[in-house]
Amino acid sequence: MDLPLTLLCCLITLLLVNNGGIVQGSHDVFAQLRSVPAVDVTQVHRTAYHFQPTKNWINDPNGPMYYNGIYHLFYQYNPKGAVWGNIVWAHSVSKDLINWAKVEPAIYPSQPFDKYGCWSGSATILPGKTPKPIILYTGIVDENNTQVQNYAVPADPTDPYLRKWIKPNNNPLVVADKSVNGSSFRDPTTGWLGPDGNWRITIGSRRKHRGVSYLYRSRDFIHWTKGKHPLHSTAGTGNWECPDFFPVSVSGGLDTSVMGPNVKHVFKVSLDETRYEYYTIGKYYPEKDRYIPDKGMIDGWDGLRYDYGNFYASKSFFDPKKNRRILWGWANESDSTEMDVKKGWAGIQLIPRTIVLDPSGKQLVQWPIEEVETLRRNEVQLRSLKLAKGEKIEITGITAAQADVDVTFSFNSLDKAEPFDPRWDKYDGQKLCSRKGSTVQGGLGPFGLLTLASHNLEEYTPVFFRLFKAQQHNKHLVLLCSDASRSTLMDDETNMKDGRDAYRPSFAGFVDVDLKDKKLTLRSLIDNSVVESFGAGGKTVITSRVYPTLAVYENARLYAFNNGTETVKIESLNAWSMSKPLYMNQ
Numbered sequence: 146m147d148l149p150l151t152l153l154c155c156l157i158t159l160l161l162v163n164n165g166g167i168v169q170g171s172h173d174v175f176a177q178l179r180s181v182p183a184v185d186v187t188q189v190h191r192t193a194y195h196f197q198p199t200k201n202w203i204n205d206p207n208g209p210m211y212y213n214g215i216y217h218l219f220y221q222y223n224p225k226g227a228v229w230g231n232i233v234w235a236h237s238v239s240k241d242l243i244n245w246a247k248v249e250p251a252i253y254p255s256q257p258f259d260k261y262g263c264w265s266g267s268a269t270i271l272p273g274k275t276p277k278p279i280i281l282y283t284g285i286v287d288e289n290n291t292q293v294q295n296y297a298v299p300a301d302p303t304d305p306y307l308r309k310w311i312k313p314n315n316n317p318l319v320v321a322d323k324s325v326n327g328s329s330f331r332d333p334t335t336g337w338l339g340p341d342g343n344w345r346i347t348i349g350s351r352r353k354h355r356g357v358s359y360l361y362r363s364r365d366f367i368h369w370t371k372g373k374h375p376l377h378s379t380a381g382t383g384n385w386e387c388p389d390f391f392p393v394s395v396s397g398g399l400d401t402s403v404m405g406p407n408v409k410h411v412f413k414v415s416l417d418e419t420r421y422e423y424y425t426i427g428k429y430y431p432e433k434d435r436y437i438p439d440k441g442m443i444d445g446w447d448g449l450r451y452d453y454g455n456f457y458a459s460k461s462f463f464d465p466k467k468n469r470r471i472l473w474g475w476a477n478e479s480d481s482t483e484m485d486v487k488k489g490w491a492g493i494q495l496i497p498r499t500i501v502l503d504p505s506g507k508q509l510v511q512w513p514i515e516e517v518e519t520l521r522r523n524e525v526q527l528r529s530l531k532l533a534k535g536e537k538i539e540i541t542g543i544t545a546a547q548a549d550v551d552v553t554f555s556f557n558s559l560d561k562a563e564p565f566d567p568r569w570d571k572y573d574g575q576k577l578c579s580r581k582g583s584t585v586q587g588g589l590g591p592f593g594l595l596t597l598a599s600h601n602l603e604e605y606t607p608v609f610f611r612l613f614k615a616q617q618h619n620k621h622l623v624l625l626c627s628d629a630s631r632s633t634l635m636d637d638e639t640n641m642k643d644g645r646d647a648y649r650p651s652f653a654g655f656v657d658v659d660l661k662d663k664k665l666t667l668r669s670l671i672d673n674s675v676v677e678s679f680g681a682g683g684k685t686v687i688t689s690r691v692y693p694t695l696a697v698y699e700n701a702r703l704y705a706f707n708n709g710t711e712t713v714k715i716e717s718l719n720a721w722s723m724s725k726p727l728y729m730n731q
C-alpha cells in the first residue's frame with residue numbers, strides 16, 4: 146500500500162517543522178481533494194489498451210488470480226475521487242487479460258479490523274477436491290495507521306465472477322506482536338506450502354532503517370505463528386512494501402509452492418523511501434524458512450529492477466491455464482495532484498508481463514503477455530535499412546499514439562563505442578541518460594525510437610541504446626534510456642507539477658546482453674500517455690508516463706533514429722496500430 150509521495154513529503158516536512166500534532170492538518174488538506182467527484186473526465190492522455198477505470202484514482206494491483214476459467218484483478222481504488230483516499234478493493238474479471246468487466250468492489254472498510262482502510266494483499270488458491278480462493282489483505286484499525294492482516298472468502302465459490310466476498314468474524318488473523326512495528330506491517334503475499342505441509346506467507350515491514358519481511362506459518366491458513374526470524378531482511382533499505390516471493394525456472398512459470406533442483410527463488414520488494422522496486426534471485430531453504438540471495442546479487446537500492454521507470458507495488462501470480470507467471474505493476478501519473486483532480490483520473494495498470502529466469506540465472510526476463518498481440522492491426526514492416534549518423538525514418542501507416550513496435554538493430558563493429566568514464570556510477574543509468582540524451586551525439590548510439598513525437602520534434606520521448614567501452618578488456622556496457630525530458634512542451638499548464646515543470650525523468654537501465662552477434666532488439670508498447678519498452682528481449686524494461694500536447698491522437702508520429710557515428714541497420718521492424726479492447730467496462 147502506498148501513500149502518494151507528495152503526501153509523504155508533506156507529512157515529513159510537517160513532522161520536521163512542527164510537532165506531530167499538526168500532521169492531521171496536512172491530511173485534512175489532502176482530504177478535501179479525496180472526495181471531489183470527477184465532473185468532466187478528460188479523455189486526452191487516457192490509455193486505450195491499458196487497464197484503467199473510467200475515472201478516479203487507482204494504485205496497487207491486488208490479489209491477481211485465475212480461478213475456474215476467469216482471471217481476477219483487484220486493485221486499490223478511490224470510488225470518490227482522483228487522489229488517494231477512501232480506498233476499496235475494486236474488482237474486475239476477464240477471460241483473456243485484455244477485455245475486462247467491472248464487478249462490485251470486493252472489500253471495503255466496514256469492520257473494526259478494517260474500518261480505517263483495506264490496503265493491499267494477495268490471493269491464494271487453497272487446494273482440495275474443490276480448490277477455493279482466499280484473500281489476505283491489510284486492514285487499518287485506528288487513526289494511527291495500526292495494521293493487521295485479515296482474510297476474505299467468496300460468498301459463493303460457484304459464482305463464476307466471485308462477486309461477493311465475506312470477511313469472517315474471526316478476523317484479524319495476524320496482529321503485530323511487540324517486536325513488530327504495527328504501523329509498518331502490511332501487504333501479505335500469496336501463501337506457499339512447505340515440505341512439512343504447513344503454509345507460509347511473508348509480510349513487509351521495517352526495523353528502524355532495515356527492511357524486513359516477516360515469515361508466518363499456519364497449518365489451516367487461519368491460525369498463524371510468526372517464525373523465529375524473518376524470511377529476509379536487509380540493512381539500510383528502509384520500509385519494505387508489497388514483498389513478492391516465488392519460484393522461477395528457465396522454462397516457464399511455476400506455482401508458488403514449487404521447489405526443486407532447477408528452481409530458484411525471487412524476492413522482490415517495493416521501497417517506500419525511493420518509490421521503486423528491486424529484486425534478487427537466490428535460494429530458499431524451507432527447513433529454516435530463510436531466503437538467501439545468490440552470490441553477486443546486489444541486495445539493496447542498487448539491485449536489479451523489474452522496470453527502471455514508473456512501476457511500483459507489483460504483484461505476480463501463477464497462471465495454470467498457460468503455465469506461466471504473470472506480473473502486474475502500477476504506474477502512477479507524472480503530472481500534479483491538481484491536474485489529476487481536473488482530469489478526473491489517476492493511475493493505470495501496466496500490460497501484464499510473463500516472467501521467466503534468464504538462462505544465466507542472474508536476472509529475470511519479462512515479455513508482454515501474448516494476448517496483447519490480439520489487439521494488433523495493420524502491420525507495417527521495414528527490412529534492412531541503414532541509418533547513418535543523424536538520420537531518422539518515420540514509421541507511417543499506423544496510429545503512432547497507440548502502437549506496438551518491435552525492432553532489431555544491428556551494427557558492424559563495437560569499436561566506436563564511447564569510453565565509459567570510471568567516475569560514472571554504473572548503477573545510476575538515469576544520471577548518465579540525463580547527461581547523454583538522444584541529442585548528444587555518440588559513437589555507437591544513441592539509436593532507437595522516437596515515440597509520441599510531434600511533427601517538428603517539438604515533443605518526443607526517445608527510447609534508445611547507447612554503448613560504452615568499459616575499462617576492462619573487451620567489456621561493453623549497454624544503456625537503455627526512456628527519456629521523458631522532451632516529452633512535452635514546457636510551458637503548458639497541464640504539465641506543471643505543483644507549479645514546477647512536470648516530472649520528466651530520463652529513466653534508464655543497463656542491459657546485460659551478449660553482443661557477439663552485434664544486434665540489439667527493442668519493443669515498445671505505446672499508448673497515448675505511456676511507453677513501455679523492452680530492451681534485448683525483455684532483459685531491461687522501462688516505463689515512462691508522458692503528456693504530449695502536440696503529439697496526441699492522429700498527430701503523434703513514430704521514428705527510428707541514429708545519432709552515433711557508427712551506422713546502424715534496421716534488420717527488421719514490425720509495427721502495428723493497437724486497437725481498443727472490445728470490452729473495457731471499468
Ligand SMILES: *[C@@H]1O[C@H](CO)[C@@H](O)[C@H](O)[C@H]1NC(C)=O
Pocket residue numbers: 287288289
Ligand atoms: C494514537 O496515537 C496517539 C499518540 O501516540 C495516542 O495518544 C492515541 O491513543 C492513539 N490512538 C489509538 C486508537 O491507539
Ligand SMILES: *[C@@H]1O[C@H](CO)[C@@H](O)[C@H](O)[C@H]1NC(C)=O
Pocket residue numbers: 326327328329351352353384
Ligand atoms: C514504525 O513505522 C512507522 C511508519 O513507517 C515509522 O514512522 C516509525 O518510525 C517506526 N517505528 C520504529 C520504532 O521504527
Ligand SMILES: *[C@@H]1O[C@H](CO)[C@@H](O)[C@H](O)[C@H]1NC(C)=O
Pocket residue numbers: 535537583584585586595706708
Ligand atoms: C541528433 O543530434 C543532433 C545534434 O545534437 C540534434 O540536433 C538532433 O535533434 C538529434 N536527433 C535526435 C533524434 O535526437
Ligand SMILES: *[C@H]1O[C@@H](CO)[C@H](O)[C@@H](O)[C@@H]1NC(C)=O
Pocket residue numbers: 147148149150419420421456457477478479480648
Ligand atoms: C509517481 O509520481 C512521481 C511524480 O509525482 C513521483 O516522483 C513518484 O515517486 C511516484 N511514484 C510512486 C510509486 O509513488
